Amino acid sequence: MKIVLLSILAALFLYVPNAAAHTYLDTTNPEDGEVVTEPLQSIALTYAGKIEQGSIFKVIASNGEQVETSDITLVDGVLTGSFDNPLPNGDYTVQWNSISEDGHPLSGEFSFTVNAPETEVAVSEENVEQAEVEDSAQVDVPESEPVNVENDKNNTPLLIVGGMLLAIILISIIILLARKKTK
Template identity: 50%
Template sequence: MKKIILSAFALFLLFSPQAFAHTYLDVTTPADGDIVTTDIQSIELNYSGKIEEGSFFTLEDSEGNEIPVSSFTVDNGKLTGQLEEPLKNDVYTVKWNSISQDGHPLSGHYSFTVDKVETESIEEVKTEDLADIENIELESENPTSPVEVEKDKQNSSSPLVIAGVILGVLIAISAVVLWKRKK
């Protein structure tokens, strides 16, 4: 009889390894120690087994300020939290509390870093470009320094002075030629 009971117990252990295994946090997105370089608006915790409703996590920045999580979804062994807005560059800590299917409480924490390249929005660039173009046009129409004003006066009157000199020389030559003919 002992052999039958021991054999049955051995078969039970062989075919149901999950019955005695505890659930643990398996994979996270982002992972512990990751450096994220893109916008992130959700955090995902994947467990080795099913977890219960009521499982959650909190998210804190490097100064200990809690970042709002707008909603949680529990799907078998996956806990997903949606963030209200993409995370800014900083170091974040995820503190999680979950309940395994067998009722055991699970908790822990891990950290990751967000280090995105900051880019200007298209509207800001367009506005700056337009302002630069307007400044260039204004500068070319209205020089502000006295040196520029004097140069502009010289440049604008130079063709007139040259034309006047040429006209004066022609008149002088004509007068000399007419005077010699009369003699």
């Protein structure tokens, strides 16, 4: 009987479903594969847990050049990068590298396309100057609601450990019952 109780106790201590899971990228704005039809001046990565300072991302245009971010901030598991001017129309890839609260490195990438309407440029010199002033002004970007990115959590090790514990418990019960029959 002691073996059974010890086996059950060991199983309870070893089975910690989500506490053992690492932080992962939960959502992005824009989301992977999205076609953005409004001027885009910031990108946000939301994590399922806390991440550490030093977490970064870079934005790569389709021509391979890196787009400079003017500011990257980390607040409550949301890593946000902003740009001085809205991103021009085109395809972009975001490559991110983060550090989870427990020190494990995280990395990945996602892509999106910007296809925002372009402003008309007036022909007269006065209108050209006005357009240049307007282009240099920052544009408020309405925040769209983030959409879940497919979780890349892998529960296989947890299932293997659980199966092993179940087998140990069953074997312990069989051995205990066999000993009782022989006595």
